[in-house]
Amino acid sequence: MQIETIPHRLRRGAKLVGLLLFAAAPLACPVPVRAAGSATLSADDIAWLRRDTFGLNSATIERYRELGRTRFLDEQLAGGDDPLPPAVAPLINSYEVYNTAPAQLVAEYRDEQKKFKEVDAADTNAKDMAKKDFQMYRRDLFKQSEEVELLRAIYGGNQLKEQMVWFWLNHFSVYGPKGGVGLFTTDYEENVIRPHALGKFKDLVMATLESPAMQIYLDNARNVRGKTNENYARELMELHTLGVNSGYTQQDVQQLALILTGAGIVPQRTGPGVVNGVDDTFFRQRPGIVRDGLFVFLPGRHDFSDKEFLGHAIKGSGFDEIQQAVDLIVQQPACAKFVSRQLAQYFVADDPPQPLVDAMAETFQRTDGDIAAVVRTMFLSKYITAGYGKKFKDPTQFLVSAMRLAYDGKPITNADPLVNWLGQMTEPVYGHVTPDGWPTDNASWSSSGQMAKRFDVARAIGSGRNRLFAGADGQVTHVDPPMLNAALFEETLKPNLSAATRDALAKANTQVEWNTFLLSSPDFNYR
Numbered sequence: 335m336q337i338e339t340i341p342h343r344l345r346r347g348a349k350l351v352g353l354l355l356f357a358a359a360p361l362a363c364p365v366p367v368r369a370a371g372s373a374t375l376s377a378d379d380i381a382w383l384r385r386d387t388f389g390l391n392s393a394t395i396e397r398y399r400e401l402g403r404t405r406f407l408d409e410q411l412a413g414g415d416d417p418l419p420p421a422v423a424p425l426i427n428s429y430e431v432y433n434t435a436p437a438q439l440v441a442e443y444r445d446e447q448k449k450f451k452e453v454d455a456a457d458t459n460a461k462d463m464a465k466k467d468f469q470m471y472r473r474d475l476f477k478q479s480e481e482v483e484l485l486r487a488i489y490g491g492n493q494l495k496e497q498m499v500w501f502w503l504n505h506f507s508v509y510g511p512k513g514g515v516g517l518f519t520t521d522y523e524e525n526v527i528r529p530h531a532l533g534k535f536k537d538l539v540m541a542t543l544e545s546p547a548m549q550i551y552l553d554n555a556r557n558v559r560g561k562t563n564e565n566y567a568r569e570l571m572e573l574h575t576l577g578v579n580s581g582y583t584q585q586d587v588q589q590l591a592l593i594l595t596g597a598g599i600v601p602q603r604t605g606p607g608v609v610n611g612v613d614d615t616f617f618r619q620r621p622g623i624v625r626d627g628l629f630v631f632l633p634g635r636h637d638f639s640d641k642e643f644l645g646h647a648i649k650g651s652g653f654d655e656i657q658q659a660v661d662l663i664v665q666q667p668a669c670a671k672f673v674s675r676q677l678a679q680y681f682v683a684d685d686p687p688q689p690l691v692d693a694m695a696e697t698f699q700r701t702d703g704d705i706a707a708v709v710r711t712m713f714l715s716k717y718i719t720a721g722y723g724k725k726f727k728d729p730t731q732f733l734v735s736a737m738r739l740a741y742d743g744k745p746i747t748n749a750d751p752l753v754n755w756l757g758q759m760t761e762p763v764y765g766h767v768t769p770d771g772w773p774t775d776n777a778s779w780s781s782s783g784q785m786a787k788r789f790d791v792a793r794a795i796g797s798g799r800n801r802l803f804a805g806a807d808g809q810v811t812h813v814d815p816p817m818l819n820a821a822l823f824e825e826t827l828k829p830n831l832s833a834a835t836r837d838a839l840a841k842a843n844t845q846v847e848w849n850t851f852l853l854s855s856p857d858f859n860y861r
Contacts, residue, residue, distance in 0.1 A: 382713075
């Protein structure tokens with residue numbers, strides 16, 4: 335079958351404008367119809383799964399049909415290890431950022447940087463070439479981290495956990511291009527966020543606090559006795575845990591900054607006994623030092639004065655002060671409410687029903703911040719599918735769901751297009767400059783400009799001409815347009831398509847047009 339291209343008339347003019355406006359229009363909420371015990375999933379089942387997952391595929395549907403809603407949910411919330419999906423394990427395992435320890439990655443990065451700096455400045459051509467080589471090396475490392483996360487999201491078997499990983503990566507956002515942050519982003523996702531995505535919230539907060547990515551990004555690695563930096567202390571309360579107007583004061587920020595002095599990353603050294611820039615003898619000889627990977631707490635840089643934080647006295651004692659402070663923060667009722675509302679805004683509605691937020695916050699406090707229990711309260715509530723608010727997909731949700739529908743588990747060999755498409759839609763992974771993360775509200779992602787970009791991405795995915803199956807030599811294997819109007823579509827999307835979407839699909843002249851129209855439709859872009 336030859337790949338057909340979209341006729342030229344679709345690329346410009348009134349017809350394209352009409353399609354974009356059609357895609358951005360609000361989607362009417364279907365009336366939930368539950369078909370308990372039926373082999374055919376009900377509209378309510380499909381609506382529930384579209385919130386539970388990034389997007390539906392055949393394997394998800396079959397597992398849900400086998401277990402039923404509650405058992406399916408509990409299986410996901412059990413978390414556990416996340417082995418690489420066999421379909422894409424070879425590709426992810428080939429990435430340097432995935433299979434290299436952070437300390438070694440830093441050492442190799444410094445070696446490459448040193449090579450560039452040692453080039454004779456007088457040799458302009460050689461210096462320019464060395465600079466370009468180093469910049470390409472650095473960009474490639476960052477791109478690998480983005481690809482790891484996107485491949486995990488598309489092919490991960492536990493889709494609820496994959497969504498929680500993305501949610502927390504955005505909630506505890508770091509900006510890859512700043513300083514050395516990009517060297518640690520894959521470690522941040524794999525070893526900080528992923529293991530704690532469904533665990534205790536206080537453990538997640540501590541894990542992000544101790545990550546090199548966060549320490550560098552929010553400048554706490556520079557927060558030392560006599561020269562405090564309040565950046566991380568402020569964002570830890572405002573963006574990560576309590577929210578604005580939650581009762582803490584500027585004095586609490588200042589006191590927390592003092593508590594956090596001395597926390598940073600392992601100093602990089604050279605010389606005998608140093609492995610990958612780390613001299614273990616330095617840490618063994620000094621009492622009070624706490625080290626975990628590249629995170630280190632150095633008593634010599636800590637302010638040991640007594641503090642008053644959130645109305646509680648904290649005696650100057652070193653690293654234990656940090657643990658006490660985090661415990662105090664996550665025990666605040668404001669923390670339970672803030673985190674619950676953030677989750678409900680992501681999964682349910684921009685303005686989530688207050689009874690739902692209250693129920694989630696009660697679960698949070700009752701279970702000592704058990705994330706899985708809070709998420710279970712949300713997903714077993716009546717609000718998750720009852721039309722209390724439609725959620726417009728952010729670019730990541732759109733891209734991942736489109737890939738899951740279009741290729742239905744088929745492994746790709748080249749993830750470069752995924753990163754490029756997400757960049758075109760202006761939501762690159764680890765690419766938000768400020769620590770508030772990407773917005774999750776409908777208005778931020780439903781503009782005509784955004785929809786124009788989504789139309790282009792939909793056409794690229796739906797055409798098969800997208801280099802997703804390029805070989806290591808760059809040669810592209812011919813791939814026919816994916817058959818989106820197959821069994822998966824028939825069961826999950828077709829029964830509840832709006833009249834406008836049905837009319838648009840009926841006017842498609844080729845498989846490529848049909849695929850593009852479906853992926854650009856409001857039925858697909860709303861969850």
